[in-house]
Amino acid sequence: MLQPGTASDELARDALEQTWLENVRPPAWRNPKPAPRYGLVIIGGGPAGLVAAGAAASTGVRVAVVERALLGGSCLNVACIPSKAIIRTSRLYAEMRNAEHYGARVPGDIRVDFPAAMQRMRRIRARISRVDSVRRLAADGVDVFLGDARFIGIGSISVDGAKLRFSKAVVATGARPDTPAIPGLAEAGYLTNENVFDLTELPPSLLVIGGGPLGCELAQAFGRFGARTTIVQDLPLFLPKEERDAAQLLSDAFARDGIEVRLNTAAVRVRVEGGQKLVDLVSDDYQSTVAVDAILTGTGRIPNVEQLDLSVAGVEFDAVTGIHTDDYLQTTNPRIYAAGDVCLEHKFTHTADASARIAVHNALSDRRQRQSSLTIPWCTYTDPEIAHVGLYVREARDRDIPVKTFTIPMHDVSRAITDGEESGFVKIHVKERTDRILGATIVARHAGEMINEITLAMVAGIGLRTLARVIHAYPTQAEAIKKAADACAASLRKAATTSRLRP
Ligand SMILES: Cc1cc2nc3c(=O)[nH]c(=O)nc-3n(C[C@H](O)[C@H](O)[C@H](O)COP(=O)(O)OP(=O)(O)OC[C@H]3O[C@@H](n4cnc5c(N)ncnc54)[C@H](O)[C@@H]3O)c2cc1C
Numbered sequence: 001m002l003q004p005g006t007a008s009d010e011l012a013r014d015a016l017e018q019t020w021l022e023n024v025r026p027p028a029w030r031n032p033k034p035a036p037r038y039g040l041v042i043i044g045g046g047p048a049g050l051v052a053a054g055a056a057a058s059t060g061v062r063v064a065v066v067e068r069a070l071l072g073g074s075c076l077n078v079a080c081i082p083s084k085a086i087i088r089t090s091r092l093y094a095e096m097r098n099a100e101h102y103g104a105r106v107p108g109d110i111r112v113d114f115p116a117a118m119q120r121m122r123r124i125r126a127r128i129s130r131v132d133s134v135r136r137l138a139a140d141g142v143d144v145f146l147g148d149a150r151f152i153g154i155g156s157i158s159v160d161g162a163k164l165r166f167s168k169a170v171v172a173t174g175a176r177p178d179t180p181a182i183p184g185l186a187e188a189g190y191l192t193n194e195n196v197f198d199l200t201e202l203p204p205s206l207l208v209i210g211g212g213p214l215g216c217e218l219a220q221a222f223g224r225f226g227a228r229t230t231i232v233q234d235l236p237l238f239l240p241k242e243e244r245d246a247a248q249l250l251s252d253a254f255a256r257d258g259i260e261v262r263l264n265t266a267a268v269r270v271r272v273e274g275g276q277k278l279v280d281l282v283s284d285d286y287q288s289t290v291a292v293d294a295i296l297t298g299t300g301r302i303p304n305v306e307q308l309d310l311s312v313a314g315v316e317f318d319a320v321t322g323i324h325t326d327d328y329l330q331t332t333n334p335r336i337y338a339a340g341d342v343c344l345e346h347k348f349t350h351t352a353d354a355s356a357r358i359a360v361h362n363a364l365s366d367r368r369q370r371q372s373s374l375t376i377p378w379c380t381y382t383d384p385e386i387a388h389v390g391l392y393v394r395e396a397r398d399r400d401i402p403v404k405t406f407t408i409p410m411h412d413v414s415r416a417i418t419d420g421e422e423s424g425f426v427k428i429h430v431k432e433r434t435d436r437i438l439g440a441t442i443v444a445r446h447a448g449e450m451i452n453e454i455t456l457a458m459v460a461g462i463g464l465r466t467l468a469r470v471i472h473a474y475p476t477q478a479e480a481i482k483k484a485a486d487a488c489a490a491s492l493r494k495a496a497t498t499s500r501l502r503p
Contacts, residue, residue: 016119020126023133024071031145034164038064040363041157041166043149043308046073048172048340048352050132055360057140064166065142066149066159072132073174074193074341075349081128082197083217085121087381090224094257094383101420112226114202121197151313154333168335168363171315171323172356173308175301175341180209184270188277190295193218203227203294207279209267211238213380215298216250220382222296223259230260230290232267232281239380243393246386246443249423253383270295303342321345327370329359337363346376377455379448384410384424387451390439390458393429402432404491406464406484410444413483415475421445426480428454428464428488433495435463435488442480450478464488 021027039061042049049065050072056063070077099106130136137144147160156165177192179185191199193214204227208219211233223229231238231254237247254261265283272278276291303322310317316324316332323338325331331338337359340352354376358369377389396403411422424443430436440454457467467485472478 016122016126020122020129021070023126023129023135024077025067025069025146026134029134029144029146031147031160031162032143034064034145034162035062035143037165037167038062038143039167040064040360041066041164041169042172043157043169044073044172044174044304044340044342045071045132045144046172046174046340046352047075047349048174048342048356049073049170050137051353051356052170052172052339052360053137053142054140055357056364057142059360059364061364063140063142064145064164065137066145066147066157066164068146068148071134071137071144072129075352076125076129076132078194078197080349081125082121083193083214083221084381085124086117086197086225087217087221089117089120090221091383093226094224098420112202114225115200117225118197118200148307150307150309151315152309154313155335166335168337170356170359170363171308171310171331171336171338171342172340172352173304173342174352175303175322175347177297178300178302179297180267180299182209182267182270185267185295185297188270188272188295190297192297196296203292205229205292206294206296207232207267207277207290207292208296208298210298210300211235211240211263212298212300213239215296216254216380216382218296218298219259220254220257223254223257227294228260228292229258230262230292232262232265234264234266236264238263239386241392242380242386242388243427243441245425246441249384249443250380250382250386253423301341301347305342327372328362328368329355329371330362346378348376348378350378351376375455375458377451379451381448384421384443384445385447387442387447388440389451389455390437391429392439392441396429396438401438403429403438404432404488405429406487406491408480408483408487410477410480413475413477413480415477415479416444418475419445419477421477426450426484428481428484430464430488433492435465435492437462437464444477444480446477450481453478453481465492 040056040063042052042065045065045067053065096106096110134144145159149157149159152158206222206227206229208215208231219231238250239247265281267279268282269280281288305317314333323343325338325343329337339355339359341347362368379387407427410416410424416422426442428440429438442450464485468489472482
């Protein structure tokens, strides 16, 4: 077996990187001769661009995809896949430390092998990269151009000196990390999701700036690997969009993992002294300084709209929200559509996927679909996970929709108890006096899996009472959903009985 840090490890690393790059940016790649005209040109080969390419190619139109960096985009290369791979390993270390709780003993000290965890991540990324490969696109009949795309007219782009004419186009150029303007940060050096997965050594200490999904997931992972981790968030709660009790459970989880939490705190200055990065923090009138080996920023993502010469094509955009589209994902140039992070508020791979399908459908057919018709779930993959779909209570109230909520704590669910995973809840909101599901928040070890049942019910128009009739395998954590459904059914029965008996 390969040992990390040895020459054979370097070789294995190189081999994995070769496989990965051979798939997503083959070094020997030569762009094809452009077709006289493409039915659809797609700019950006991330999840949105690749889904758009597959969907368009299946209709028989001539399709080209242009990618300036790596096929697979952020998701495969520097976001979802590498983060979920290292989160899994970090969870294993957390469980090993907690082994006694499960009646098990780990012999000797637990030694974290960070290089091996990163090697596993690279292996997984190389394996999954096949799905996003040049070969795969070519097999679908898609022309792949590697290079920077920019518009040179309302119906044409240039790539690497070549001109591609199109009938329709989809811009799917994604987003990149938004770096906070903190004096001294750039000089001190910092990590973002674009380089953190290149690490081969665990930083002994880490400051994570930003308490959104990215910051929370990676702070917990690095904390569990054993980095002395501090997370600062300039708001009073993590994941500010989520329900307050969900965010509170996350703070509790961080405390259990030994992560230092600084809420309502802003990082205001960075300097380097003796090889350490000293970061000044301000919380109201309290000032302090932390000394760390590395800083990771996770303070949001900004759309990639520059360098495309969008105005040449008559496509309106702004630097914060990205490309302006209507509900059909059509831009201000009727021949050009947009999909994914470059135009969406909800920046996820599954929304990039769904929006790409809509954009291609609307670009190539007469029957048009609206993006506002989508029901979008999401999940932050901390431990416990925090997943949501539909409306939050505050949003329902803002719309004057009366809400009734059914909450089941995970400590009332047999499988959560047997698994020692009792932190969390299932909370389902329905329109008062009905079983119409408005939304749900789930905090649980596998909340990301569980939320899909609620999403299915919402999309199919299945009321919560009907979920009470769905037999859930016992014992599963999804039984929490059945219990909430039972409570809803009982409440509606009671209301019906009361109204029948009313004189
Ligand atoms: C750390 C992290 C973890 C994440 N985890 C999850 C997760 O678990 N689940 C989830 O759903 N989402 C997750 N996301 C979000 C997800 O990665 C993005 O929403 C998704 O990648 C968006 O896909 P996209 O195709 O719109 O953009 P991207 O993936 O950014 O792809 C856009 C592509 O366009 C290319 N491009 C840009 N400009 C040009 C140009 N001028 N010419 C040619 N090509 C160009 C870029 O090189 C890039 O490859 C995560 C994000 C981060 C940062």
